[in-house]
Amino acid sequence: MAQPNNKIDHVPEPTLRRLPWYLSVCRLLKSRGETYVSSTRLSKETNIVASQIAKDLSCVNIVGRTRVGYDIDNLLEVLENFLGFTTIHKAFLFGAGRLGKALLNDTGLKQFGLEVVAAFDTDPRIIGHSTAGIPIYHINDLEAKMRRYKVKIGILTVPIDNAQEVADKMVVWGIKAIWNFTPLRIRVPNDIVVQNTSLYAHLSLMFNRLDGMECANDE
């Protein structure tokens, strides 16, 4: 399954988190017709010090050329490949409510390597229907659909009351990675990958910083 570029050993997580930023800058510069980018320029665009950028890129075996910098096409190819955006990963979505439907409609995910092939819910009013061309099945059909689609990724967008129960079902039927959008910490076996993306947790961080900033300005 893994691409040759994924064989790169143990990229530290902070580096992993920064790589998509460099990728975005490269995409932007390419769309403006540029062919090379210096680490100084990358630094200016990302607010990350140039030496850190050079270190991060060397983790994925990218080395810049003195004076010219990095070849943008090469950087794009290596980063997109390494970040998994060039391989389509199929996924099931669990919970086709507000947020779930929003994600089904977000065709941008496919550009980044994620294709949602089916959704699951328990609401009889939506089962048998589809959103953005993606069929919605009853959660009880999961076993059969897992056999048919051979999916490894599950997106969790159910209400918190069902989050753990649905996560348990995913694991039983063979899901290996859960993208958890609920604000609940789900418990899974050690060999299951969980990526938490809680919009509400981010929202509270922002409110808190904004209030702090205003208190500071009032003083």
Place this chain on the structure above:
Amino acid sequence: MAQPNNKIDHVPEPTLRRLPWYLSVCRLLKSRGETYVSSTRLSKETNIVASQIAKDLSCVNIVGRTRVGYDIDNLLEVLENFLGFTTIHKAFLFGAGRLGKALLNDTGLKQFGLEVVAAFDTDPRIIGHSTAGIPIYHINDLEAKMRRYKVKIGILTVPIDNAQEVADKMVVWGIKAIWNFTPLRIRVPNDIVVQNTSLYAHLSLMFNRLDGMECANDE
């Protein structure tokens, strides 16, 4: 503007990131009719060690009672208030494309204290229309709308090519906090709060962990 509970000094960011998890567990337990929760139970539900939970909650002046634990109603009230979910923060959304429209449709945000009152775009086909009852204006009308709505929060969901330019406009016209959904690091003055929520960065972290797990299992 700040609530009394926001006066709590300097809660460390890791604690801030964990507080929404405790809140979610409390909501879940309350919906099941429970009135008290022990730190052991909170620990089991969140995978965070009990001593850390007690430390985190003491940061927001919550102390449990020996043997009974924490009063769930009290915990809910303090956490919701502290996290800013009980005050409605008005926001503008910039870029009513796929992801932007998805967020406009996500009425769940309002339950967590964020109300999007208007959206801005440059596409003549959608300007003058509305999504989920939220009007879409031309970005050139921002100055006038800022005077009318007195909004402090801007949600950035434009394509990366326009992200910096739109962020600059927000700052010029008085936005104080930017919730950045683009995968681009935007540059803003020091007194502006930026909260990055890049779905694609999270996606690549998940792909990477999943590939790593599969390599480990293959060995």
